[in-house]
Amino acid sequence: RKEVEQDPGPFNVPEGATVAFNCTYSNSASQSFFWYRQDCRKEPKLLMSVYSSGNEDGRFTAQLNRASQYISLLIRDSKLSDSATYLCVVDGGSQGNLIFGKGTKLSVKP
Amino acid sequence: EPEVTQTPSHQVTQMGQEVILRCVPISNHLYFYWYRQILGQKVEFLVSFYNNEISEKSEIFDDQFSVERPDGSNFTLKIRSTKLEDSAMYFCASIEVGGAYEQYFGPGTRLTVT
Numbered sequence: 001r002k003e004v005e006q007d008p009g010p011f012n013v014p015e016g017a018t019v020a021f022n023c024t025y026s027n028s029a030s031q032s033f034f035w036y037r038q039d040c041r042k043e044p045k046l047l048m049s050v051y052s053s054g055n056e057d058g059r060f061t062a063q064l065n066r067a068s069q070y071i072s073l074l075i076r077d078s079k080l081s082d083s084a085t086y087l088c089v090v091d092g093g094s095q096g097n098l099i100f101g102k103g104t105k106l107s108v109k110p
Numbered sequence: 111e112p113e114v115t116q117t118p119s120h121q122v123t124q125m126g127q128e129v130i131l132r133c134v135p136i137s138n139h140l141y142f143y144w145y146r147q148i149l150g151q152k153v154e155f156l157v158s159f160y161n162n163e164i165s166e167k168s169e170i171f172d173d174q175f176s177v178e179r180p181d182g183s184n185f186t187l188k189i190r191s192t193k194l195e196d197s198a199m200y201f202c203a204s205i206e207v208g209g210a211y212e213q214y215f216g217p218g219t220r221l222t223v224t
Contacts, residue, residue, distance in 0.1 A: 042217070043216060097168070098143075100154070101152065103152065
């Protein structure tokens with residue numbers, strides 16, 4: 001069974017903090033990796049794709065370790081607006097279906 | 111910025127009734143997907159659709175479910191005889207052909223089966 005496991009959370013952090021989320025996936029054939037964010041009762045929104053070399057988008061840095069089947073997301077200088085559930089997502093096969101982790105809830109406090 | 115749209119935003123139906131959930135994918139996208147999310151649980155893949163046929167489906171997508179692209183813009187999910195456990199958010203997503211599977215999700219339809 002193809003699974004994606006994430007930190008259970010919730011993470012409660014003050015504004016300005018740095019927070020890291022981790023994720024492992026079971027399907028060694030997965031080729032595409034993503035972080036999505038989901039606000040309460042809303043659709044998942046793509047935060048960033050994750051590349052083998054690691055990639056950064058402003059305050060967000062994603063890392064991928066294929067050997068360990070491990071993905072991470074680092075958020076620096078967290079803002080109140082970063083409060084959401086962060087979903088680790090990998091592709092499940094050639095037709096592009098996505099496998100989601102259950103998500104880690106982040107709450108940024110003033 | 112183009113976006114995936116879904117209607118209705120909320121559908122309430124009685125057990126045993128048929129429902130049709132509608133999606134309008136982004137116009138130049140050719141792969142379409144349905145996912146569902148039961149309250150408090152993870153997002154789960156239901157079905158993918160390309161070139162007017164199902165590409166892949168999960169074990170959740172049983173004979174009660176069907177998908178259709180009735181015209182050039184709409185993509186529908188039909189549940190023939192709803193059960194209480196079908197209550198969930200249903201999300202439609204789409205990608206361009208050859209995309210890196212960066213799927214863009216619609217706002218979802220909340221289905222409540224009573």
